[in-house]
Amino acid sequence: MPVTSSCRICSGTVREFLDFGRQPLSDAFVTPEDLAEEFFFTLAVGICESCTMVQLMEEVPRDRMFHQGYPYLSSGSAVMREHFQAIAKRFLATECTGPDPFIVELGSNDGTMLGVIAESGVRHLGVEPSGGVADLAAAKGVQVRKDFFEEETAADILADEGPADVIYAANTLCHIPYMESILRGVDTLLAHSGIFVFEDPYFADILERTSFDQIYDEHFFFFTVRSVQEMARRFGFELVDAERLPVHGGEVRYTLARPGARPVSQAVTDLLAEESAAGITEPATLAGLASRVELIRERLPALLGELRERGERVVGYGATAKSATVTNYCGIGPELVPFVCDTTVGKQGRLTPGAHIPVRSPEAFRDPYPSYALLFAWNHAQEIMEKEKEFREAGGKWILYTPEVHVV
Numbered sequence: 017m018p019v020t021s022s023c024r025i026c027s028g029t030v031r032e033f034l035d036f037g038r039q040p041l042s043d044a045f046v047t048p049e050d051l052a053e054e055f056f057f058t059l060a061v062g063i064c065e066s067c068t069m070v071q072l073m074e075e076v077p078r079d080r081m082f083h084q085g086y087p088y089l090s091s092g093s094a095v096m097r098e099h100f101q102a103i104a105k106r107f108l109a110t111e112c113t114g115p116d117p118f119i120v121e122l123g124s125n126d127g128t129m130l131g132v133i134a135e136s137g138v139r140h141l142g143v144e145p146s147g148g149v150a151d152l153a154a155a156k157g158v159q160v161r162k163d164f165f166e167e168e169t170a171a172d173i174l175a176d177e178g179p180a181d182v183i184y185a186a187n188t189l190c191h192i193p194y195m196e197s198i199l200r201g202v203d204t205l206l207a208h209s210g211i212f213v214f215e216d217p218y219f220a221d222i223l224e225r226t227s228f229d230q231i232y233d234e235h236f237f238f239f240t241v242r243s244v245q246e247m248a249r250r251f252g253f254e255l256v257d258a259e260r261l262p263v264h265g266g267e268v269r270y271t272l273a274r275p276g277a278r279p280v281s282q283a284v285t286d287l288l289a290e291e292s293a294a295g296i297t298e299p300a301t302l303a304g305l306a307s308r309v310e311l312i313r314e315r316l317p318a319l320l321g322e323l324r325e326r327g328e329r330v331v332g333y334g335a336t337a338k339s340a341t342v343t344n345y346c347g348i349g350p351e352l353v354p355f356v357c358d359t360t361v362g363k364q365g366r367l368t369p370g371a372h373i374p375v376r377s378p379e380a381f382r383d384p385y386p387s388y389a390l391l392f393a394w395n396h397a398q399e400i401m402e403k404e405k406e407f408r409e410a411g412g413k414w415i416l417y418t419p420e421v422h423v424v
């Protein structure tokens with residue numbers, strides 16, 4: 017029986033193409049006392065037959081994911097800190113040229129991007145429901161509203177501050193199933209000539225890299241230029257630019273404006289043509305992804321099992337949200353990977369969701385080095401491999417599982 021759901025953009029039929037079964041919340045790092053209450057849901061992904069939006073089949077209630085204890089920190093990577101500094105400077109140079117500009121960020125997290133705007137003295141507001149990370153931003157001098165952005169929030173902000181010249185959201189819009197409320201909110205708050213800029217993992221990159229671990233509770237939508245263009249049109253906006261980004265394993269930064277307010281860049285036309293030539297939403301392409309994922313599910317635990325038989329030590333590197341899909345789908349627990357190291361203090365001393373692998377600080381990685389490191393944070397590979405040069409020099413090897421299982 018084909019499994020279907022209703023599209024959160026156009027109400028069309030969403031047809032499932034990949035099912036990971038029961039999965040935990042990817043950022044719910046647990047203590048042994050919490051184990052009895054761990055929350056699970058069915059992680060499966062489908063594509064809308066009408067508007068082509070790729071999306072999860074089941075929605076997790078937002079308060080279960082984003083709350084006071086939400087552990088992810090934007091500032092955890094030096095590359096990402098530079099990335100956010102660059103976009104902040106671009107906004108300051110190109111969009112903040114009027115008398116009293118105003119920038120709003122949705123999902124401002126620990127204030128890595130807005131901190132730069134705050135330092136420049138430009139009026140700004142972060143909208144961030146996760147209280148712990150919002151407090152970190154406030155401590156940097158960033159103005160934050162602890163709230164979920166949606167239509168009502170937008171009306172409130174407009175009443176308090178007036179219209180926004182820029183509304184920006186990084187790795188946040190794809191987390192939000194209630195898109196109609198968001199885009200109505202953007203319509204309410206955005207100045208007539210303003211722009212709504214958002215960047216999220218690009219579905220074409222997920223296909224190309226078989227990065228199936230981008231699929232987890234928080235990533236509800238998997239955007240393509242085509243589906244975003246349709247979504248924009250449906251809610252009264254125009255997609256005026258699409259820029260490929262190398263971060264987080266491949267993303268696209270989309271710029272929406274009011275129809276006719278800004279010229280449409282050649283990049284939009286080019287990427288639409290590329291997507292259509294590559295057939296990224298064709299059933300055969302999606303079935304191909306599903307079979308490559310199945311192969312990884314066989315090979316990764318097999319490799320880890322062989323290494324264990326040979327008495328080799330393997331440590332996980334980066335307790336990413338993404339790793340929840342890998343460990344739980346592939347059946348990898350502490351018997352194959354005794355611990356995973358991560359710089360995030362809030363994750364250390366806890367167990368990874370579902371798989372229950374202990375999380376330890378990066379010092380544990382060096383004490384002593386294992387023979388192999390399973391790189392869950394592969395999207396930060398360059399930064400991490402550079403930082404951990406000595407591991408390689410000591411004979412250590414990295415295990416990667418995208419686009420297929422391999423050792424470097």
Ligand code: SAM
Nearest residue numbers: 082090122123125143144146164165186187188
């Ligand atoms: N923008 C940061 C970055 O790219 O590093 C943080 C991304 S984090 C993966 C997603 C953030 O979105 C979380 O901090 C979460 O609390 C926030 N979030 C979730 N739903 C939201 C909503 N409706 N409005 C604003 N922020 C939201």
Ligand code: TMP
Nearest residue numbers: 092093334335336358359360393396400
């Ligand atoms: P992300 O893939 O969602 O950005 O998460 C990356 C995780 O990896 C986050 O928990 C921080 C961790 N990390 C390290 O432990 N060491 C590092 O050098 C980097 C860049 C990230």
Ligand code: ZN
Nearest residue numbers: 023026064067
């Ligand atoms: Zn649809």
